Amino acid sequence: MISGVKAQQDSQFTQYLFNAIHINPAYAGYKDDIYIQSFYRSQWEGIKGAPKSFSIAADGAFNDGNVGLGIILSNDQLGAQSYLTAYANYAYRIRMGDESSQLAFGIAAGIMQLGLDGNKLDNYTPGDELIPQGSQTNTLPDARFGVYYANKNYFVGFSATNVLAKYMSKKNTESRLVPVPQPHFYFTAGALFPLNEDMQIKPVILIKDDTKGPSSLDLNAFVLLKKSISIGVFYRTSFDFYKKDYQQSNSSRQNAIGAIFEVFATQNIRIGYSYDYALNKLRNYNYGSHEISAGFYINRKEARKNRQQRCYDF
DSSP states (O other): OOOOOOOOOOOOOTTGGGOGGGTOGGGTTTTSSEEEEEEEEEOSTTSTTOOEEEEEEEEEEETTTTEEEEEEEEEEEETTEEEEEEEEEEEEEEEOSSTTOEEEEEEEEEEEEEEEEGGGOOOSSTTOTTSOSSEEEEEEEEEEEEEEEEOSSEEEEEEEESTTHHHHOOOOTTSTTSOOOOOEEEEEEEEOEEOSSSEEEEEEEEEEEOSSSOEEEEEEEEEEETTTEEEEEEEEEEEOSSOOTTSOTTOOOOOEEEEEEEEESSSSEEEEEEEEEEOSGGGGGOOOEEEEEEEEEEOOHHHHHHHHHTSSOO
16 A cells, blocks of 8 residues: 655756746746747656646737746646646846846746546555545646846846645545645755857756755756857755754655757747656666756747847856
């Protein structure tokens, strides 16, 4: 039998830093152009029921660049669990001094449909009440919040997701077994260091916490070549950011390393790929995690010059 169902967690995208709107609504409109991007991630390839995630986002700047608007659609599959969400994003952008320095405050409102398919679960005790009969779904409203500051040399951001879902969950028997996402908190920061006219170094850090388990730390380092190719490596680990009394002291660390590559295939098209390799015992049971991304700029004449100046935005 199973002892319970863990809460659904946010999608994990290694290439989040190519379009931070996936974790921070304040990023909406940062690229100035209207930008459409999609992600597909197959995690722990070779394990039955391993997570698979797909997301597509579109955003742009309006009202003379003071307002960012965007939408995000995503779908996750994790064994018997499914997770379909849609969010509308709004960001108010304040220019700080020069044109490149911007402080943005963002909010996203949306809806999520959570599902649990009991037909994909095996029960070892007849009549086990923890195994649902057939499929169950739960539809909930939700919200996200964020703040984001960036200039030509560095950026920093903080955001919170799944802010309302936990509290809006319906307490009825029909959906009581469907996992409900917990609030997640993200802190991101990075900088850009020019080495010469054709090469730049970009370190980036991400800290993620969901209040129910170990915190997560991503350390990234990129080399940007001629403003058209980005090659990077990363290290991901879980750690105890603060004491959680309900967390098992002997829980294993989820460590991984990997590589990231992105290229401007044309002036308007960005294509990325990343590979994750687990460093814990899970590495013996899977072939790694693969992630691909594709982005397309819809050129607007007034934004083209700005995009060329900061070809590799944060």
